[in-house]
Amino acid sequence: MTRVSTTLAAMVAAVALLFSVLVASSASAADETVVYLDQARGDDTSPGTDPDQPLRTLTQALRKVTPDGGRIVIMSDYRLELSITEPAHTGDILVTSSDGETDYPGRLIFGDTPFIEYNLAGPTTFADLGVVTSQWAVFAANWNPITFGEGVTMQSVPTAGVRQVFVVGGYHGPSEQDTVLDADSHITIDSGTFYKVAGFSRGRGAGTQTYTGTSHITINGGVIQEVFGASLENHYSGSTEITMTGGRVGALHTAGDVTRYIVGSADVELSGGHINTIDINNVVEDVDLTLDGVDWGAIQAQNAWGGEGRHQQILEFAAVRTVRFAGQHYTADQVAALREIFDVLINTADVHVSAGGSGSECTAEHPCGSLETALGLLAADGGAITITGDVTWDVDPATLAAGAGRVTFAGDGPASIAFAADSEVAIARDVTFASVELANAGALELQVDGADLVIGDGVTTEQGSQVSVAGVSDGASMTIGSGEFARVVGITGLTEDFGGTTDVTVAGGEVAQVWAGTDVSHDVAGVRVTVAGGEVGTLHSSAGRVTENLTVRFLAGSVKDARLERADAEVGVRIGEAEIDEISVADWAAAADAERALVRLPGADQDVIDEIAGAFDGITEDEVVYLAAGGEGDGSSPTHAIGDLSAAIAALSGDGRVVLTDRYTIEGGYDLGDYDANVVLTSDDGDIDFGADGAALQIEGAMRLGGPTTIESLQLQSPTVDGTIYGMGHPLTIGAGVDTEFTRRGETYLTIVGGRDDTVPAPATSVTVEGGQWAGVRGGTDNTAAVTTGAEVAVRIDGGTFYGPVVLAHRGESSGSVTATINGGAFPQGVYVVYEEDGSDYAADYDADITVNGGEFWATIAPAKSRSTVLAGTYDLTVTGGGFGHLTDLLGAEGFAGSMVSTLHVDPGIAEAVPEGELTFTNPLVRAADPYMFTHDGQYYFIATGGETLSLHKVANPSDLGDSVGSVIFAPDEMANLWSPEIHHLSADEVGEENAGWYLYLSAAQTGDAAAEGQRQYVLKALDGDDLFGRWGDPVTGEVNVARRITNVDDPDFNVDSFVAGISLMRVADETYITYVAEVGRGTADFHQTINMSHIVNPWTLTGEPTVITRSEYDWEMHGYAQDTSDPNRWWPKVVEGATAVYGDDGEVYMAYSASGYWTIYYAIGYLRYVGGDPMDASNWVKNPTPIMSKNTEVTGTGTGPNFVDHEGTDWFLFQARPGPNTQTARYAFIEPYVADADGLTIGDGSGHPAPLGTEYTISVNPIPLKEKIGGFTPAD
Known part of the structure; x- marks a missing residue:
């Protein structure tokens, strides 16, 4: 009766619970606001809560469900012709075609205008809904949670299969009012087909932003062409957390496109679905990637060049890339790819075997019953096999040998591995046994074949007196940490002498006999045995002779009888705290020149030392503490290493060594x-x-x-x-x-x-x-x-x-x-x-x-x-x-400030010796944008674009440039973007005696002004004559560290409110001209640059109307010209710039220049030939129709620099370019020989492309002797 009553009570309780759930569910559904939307037959004056009285516009429907949230049911096609923004709401909005009872044929159709936006103003979910696009369409979350739940489908018209939908967690393009920078985004994709999903913002909008929040992207389904943890176009982002359990992704990027960075960290966890390419890109801080079942095709990693500041930020943080991967799911090639990219690899592979298990995937829930099956899953990189209960060793030796990585057989609770009677088990892969019983029926020998076998903690042997461990080939090593064993042999089964070295360690357990070398009467070249714990009965050096080196280390543990026998050459014995009952030396060959070293460690038994001291050259005192990351021991041995360096030092009792073991x-x-x-x-x-x-x-x-x-x-x-x-x-x-x-x-x-x-x-x-x-x-x-x-x-x-x-x-x-x-x-x-x-x-007073x-x-x-x-x-x-x-x-x-007195004593032979030899170098020489090099007094000077300072380098040989450190010669207080500097010497014949000297030309913007648009041209003069590392300043007033703006006496507006940059000098027809770059049509479709030439009054003043020498004419000069995709009033110009004079040996004059956007791979070098007549007449400059230096598969973005003659008389052309196939690397300085003659201007081998990066160039060492480099000593010897 009691039993029946209990059953009835349970049934009643269950019915009551079910009823309460149904009631609660109905109440919840009743509380939800549901509005219906039908663009064709709806009326915005109707309530909208009845499918027979729908609303007409989405705007009105959104008003009905805000701020508390609700469901908008689209009953038919709804066409969105303009961007829409939700009213602010805190409750969840669901946009769908189903009211829970009826599925309507509703679709959200984006009009034919590109980039129509659906903007969120609160948490919103789209589910059971068709989305139709004919142009790019954008769902912008504006930092609100956005979810695409089940049942979302995308259709592109008129071409099916084209992915056109963007999802952005932040702004589509931030406006002046979009000032939130620290918010997080939350994107969830359960279904649908998308072009790009970005965690932060997409378009440039009102300007580049740096966001500090974290993007959270969860992918459980759907198809996405590209996922970006950061922003697209211009913006920088905080951190990202990406989780994927299902779906398909073409490429998953941790950060943004091109140079868009995550300035924080990236945490990516992928446990399901398929990804074609995982791209670990543009992350400043740490990357943590988890691969636990996701199917992936390729993985890559690269930080694009984001400028010198970003590069230094990356170097300073020194991010750690960590990957945790379940190795049973991946191939050896995939693991190898991970090793190329990540700093820390953690193989979390753990397969399960249990008595009576029948699973095939060997999971904890469905363990398999075979070690052989489990081992097959760990072929790529090893891992753990967790054993529950009693299992049988059914491992095929070939399966074990074929895999890579260590395999650990570890028990979980009571566990044992049963071996067949009288077994010889081949171990041809690194293996650890831990917390498991090795059950043997009769003799068992674990034969280590060129691998490392570790008997770890918690191992027991059923019949230890019949269990042996032995090496059977070179490279075998064995460590015993627990268990009972009859014998451990360095190498057994020899049929001839052995030329390798054996390696045996006993750190725990009990071993009756150790044959450190071999147990047969063959010679062994080297023997190494360490007793660092446990108990050893008898230790034999070897049954045959040890011909080269015998190393025996008694660090801890105990040995009853140590027999150091048959040594022919070097012997090293260390004795520490180990307890040794008996020790003997026998049958050693004469030492001859071989070292016989006995080392006494702290705690050594003096009686033991005395027993064998006579066989050694002497006794050396030593103290060693062993250190390992994560070590938990006392430092007495490698297997008992201490885990902290300062603690290791403190453990020394006096002079001694701390030995790092990893x-x-x-x-x-x-x-x-x-x-x-x-x-x-x-x-x-x-x-x-x-x-x-x-x-x-x-x-x-x-x-x-x-x-x-x-x-x-x-x-x-x-x-x-x-x-x-x-x-x-x-x-x-x-x-x-x-x-x-x-x-x-x-x-x-x-x-x-x-x-x-x-x-x-x-x-x-x-x-x-x-x-x-x-x-x-x-x-x-x-x-x-x-x-x-x-x-x-x-x-x-x-x-x-x-x-x-x-x-x-x-x-x-x-x-x-x-x-x-x-x-x-x-x-x-x-x-x-x-x-x-x-x-x-600073002041310093030193002798x-x-x-x-x-x-x-x-x-x-x-x-x-x-x-x-x-x-x-x-x-x-x-x-x-x-x-x-x-x-x-x-x-x-x-030459330095102060009163220091200096004297020099130099051997005359050293001072007068002419340096000899050759230098071989390859391109590129050094990282630099807009590089400029010239020679002075037989040595080489170099300068390049800077941010807030300009540094001048001096080197003896061009190939020394990569190691040079420059000296700051200009550090203005209110200028930035110090671009395209050039240093020229103007003679008295050109500008008069009072103005002759060295001049530094550069373009710059005032601090706070926009780069490029704010650039104006300036000049400084070397105020200390030929001392180019002295003071630079205003050529008129002499103010130090002050630049003078270039002016035109006939045009007061020149170089005031419009872009001027890239000044250089052109000496032609017995006159010196200035060339510069100007722009026309900023903000319009006619936006382009021109290279102009002008007469000069002096080095800082132009005169007369300038001549436009050239502008973009050919297709190769127009790459990069485009309208901005997010701002119709922003255009990228047609670029010509970087005019450089090149003179031939027979009077030829060329103007080399760069064309196409420097931000593209198509930046290239062309030239114009001066054909005589008035240089200010543009018709006297004839343009070569094709570039003479442009990209190849190894180098892109080639742009002009200067040309110079080296100390051997070779003509070199310096140019800037980017190593690699794209623009994601920095700009570097390259040099190649050039020829300027009647046939034209040719750089390098004449192919029109940079030489292969491995091309070697050879020049002699600069022959200037030391005596000509000495200065500033009083007196000089």
Whole structure:
């Protein structure tokens, strides 16, 4: 009876629950506002809530459901001829053709005008609705949630299948009133067919915006040609989160199109559907991608060139690209593609096997019953096989061997793997067993074939006395961390002598016998065995002879009987805290020249040491702490590594080494703690160099030492721009075997600083560098606010390459003594006692004693970098050796501010030696826009477009330019966009004695004015004669750092309110003319540029009516000319610019120029030939009808620069171009030989295209001897 009553009660409760749900549902439906819309028969004066009395316009329907939301039912075709904006609403609006009971044939039809917009003003969903388009149509969410639910279909007319619908989470094109920049967007796609879905905004509208919110895009279905996490056209965006569970996408971009960036991060999770191409593009900060079942065809990654500022922002953030991928879903080729792109790869593959399982996909819900089946799913990159219950080892050795990546067999709860009786199991792939029982019926031998086998934690053996682990080929390694084993053998089954090295580690468990080499009487070349834990019964070095190297390491654990036998050559034994009951040395061959090293570690048993000491050359004291990222041990062994560098140093009891066993990363500012002992950071513990397996120290910010430190035999890694090792006043030595590599797309090597990064004085610093690659070295402190008096700085450099300047003294106000010895190395950016920014006025008082015995030097050796640094004290330089073919200047203190006295002692043979040899280089030379190069006094000067400053470079050879650091010669207070600078010398014959000199021409905009439209032309004069690194200023008033606007005495409006740019000089028919670029028709369809020429009164004044020499005429000159798609009043011009004079050997005169938009791949170089007569008559300039330099498959966007003659007499033409097939790379400077003669102007090989990027050019080293580069010493030896 009770049972019946309970059942009845349950039934009644269920019926009541169902009834309550139905009532609630009906109440909810009753509360929803539903309006009907029929454009053909509706009436906006009707209520609209009855299908028999529909509304006529969508505008009225929207009013009916706002602000609280509701359902708009489109009953028939509704044609939208103009853009529409919803009234503001907080409730959800559903636009559909179904009222829940009746499905109407309603469709939303966009008219024939392009870019009709449906603008949201609150959360809106479209579902069960047809959308018809004949032109581009836009759904703009305006930062409101927009959803395309189930049942949305798109139809394009008259051509079916054309995708024409945009969905944007922000504005279509922001107006002056669209000022929200920090909002998030929310887009959900469950169905429908779309052209582009963008998380932020699309059109340029009122101007470029930088949004700071996050776009949220969810794709559960539908078909989308392209998805963009960011904006399209002009705008920059915050962050993006994209989720996909279904549907089809052609290309998924993390950011926007072309150069539109995500200035934040991208988090993309793809668990279903299909994507043709995943594009990790234009993200400043971190990228996290999850691939968990999505089907994808290709993946790519590129950050487009967004300007120097954006590039530096990317480098400074040093973003981490992380991918988590379920490897069971993907191929080996797909995994290889991920490795090319991502910095961190996490294989989350986890397949499940259980007793009685019958699934084929081996999921947790549907496990399979076969390890062989599960293993087949992990062929691409390995992963985990999770075992529940008792399963059988049915693995085909070929299946295991064929896959890539480590496979971990791990138990989940009670789990075991049953092996057949008397099995020999081949392990030909990296394998780990963990938390599982190895169940054997009789003998079981795990045979490691060229792979790494790890018996991890939690492994038990059913009959351990019959279980063995043995290598069977070269490259096998074995680690025992738990379990009971009868034998572990480095290599077994030998039929002849073995020339490799065995590798055995016991870190836990119990092993009755270890044969570190082999268990048969054949020779083994090398043996390495480590006991770092667990219990070993008897340890044999080998049953045969060990012919080359025997390495035995007793770090921890216990050994009952250690038998070190049959060693012929080198022997290394380390003894630490391991408990050794008995140890013996037997049958060793005479040492001859072989090293026999016994190393005593802290905690070693002295009786054990004494027992075998006589067999060794001596006893060495050592202390090693092992370090690994994520390590949780005490540092006593590689398998028990400690996880923190400062803790590792603190674990040392005195002098010792911290040995990195994998990649360890220093993030941000990191202090190593205080220590007095000498600490060595290395990846080599004396026996094993873990660097061979990837051990490295990655430094992302400041690493501050706490005591005397040596770094040696260690790979350093630099992912960012500010990775720096600070000695903090403690002796710092960079020893042998140290190198630096870039990670995470970094471009900057690490910097060495002997002093501090704060304002605390570091009176004594010492830096020694034996090698490596470095951004630079500073012997003292690197903080301009520091005040250091009485400093003692010692620097010694024996080798290495220093891509930044080598600076000896402290920054800021400082004084003291500097001693430096340079015996070798390469110094592409020179050597200085003091280095402050150009224009800084710091004071430094040093007695500097510098000796140069060797090395290769570029740039300058000088007491300071900035001419305005006030120097006092003495500067004594001795040069006994070195290479100076790349050096531009060897300077004393004269020419710098202050009273420093400098003397030079140079070997006459060194001073008078003429540099010899050849230099080979390839294009491009250096990243630069509008590059300009000229020669003066046998050396080369270079300048290019800048933002708010202009820097001049000086190099001894054209190929040195890539390593050059410029000096700022113009830094205006209220100007920006300093474009197309050119430096020309005008002689007294051209402009009169009073005006002769060097002139810098440039275009610029006043701060706050629009680039391009605001450009005007200016000029400065070198105020210190031929000293081009001296003062530049107004040629009339002499005001320093002030430019003069170019004027025309006959046209007061010239260069005032209209665009003028790109001035150059043209010397023709015994007169010097100025050429410049002007524009006509801005904002109209006639928008174009012209190249004009004018007479001059003086270098800053034109006269008379200018002549239009050329404008765009041919198709190749008009690429990029177009009307803006989002602003009909904005046009892109037909471009001609960059006029450059080219002179032939027989009097020919050509005007090279650039045509088509520089922002396109079609930017190209053409020329006009001067045919005689009045140069101001345009008919006397005949245009070549085709370009002489234009894009190819490797290089695009070729534009004019100057031409120059090198020290060998070869004519070179300098031009700008973009490496790559598109405009998503920066502009660079290229040079190729040219010929100007009666037949015309030819650049390069005459093909009309740049030479292949790998083309090598060879020139001799500039032959100027050192003595001609010396200046500023009193007196000079």
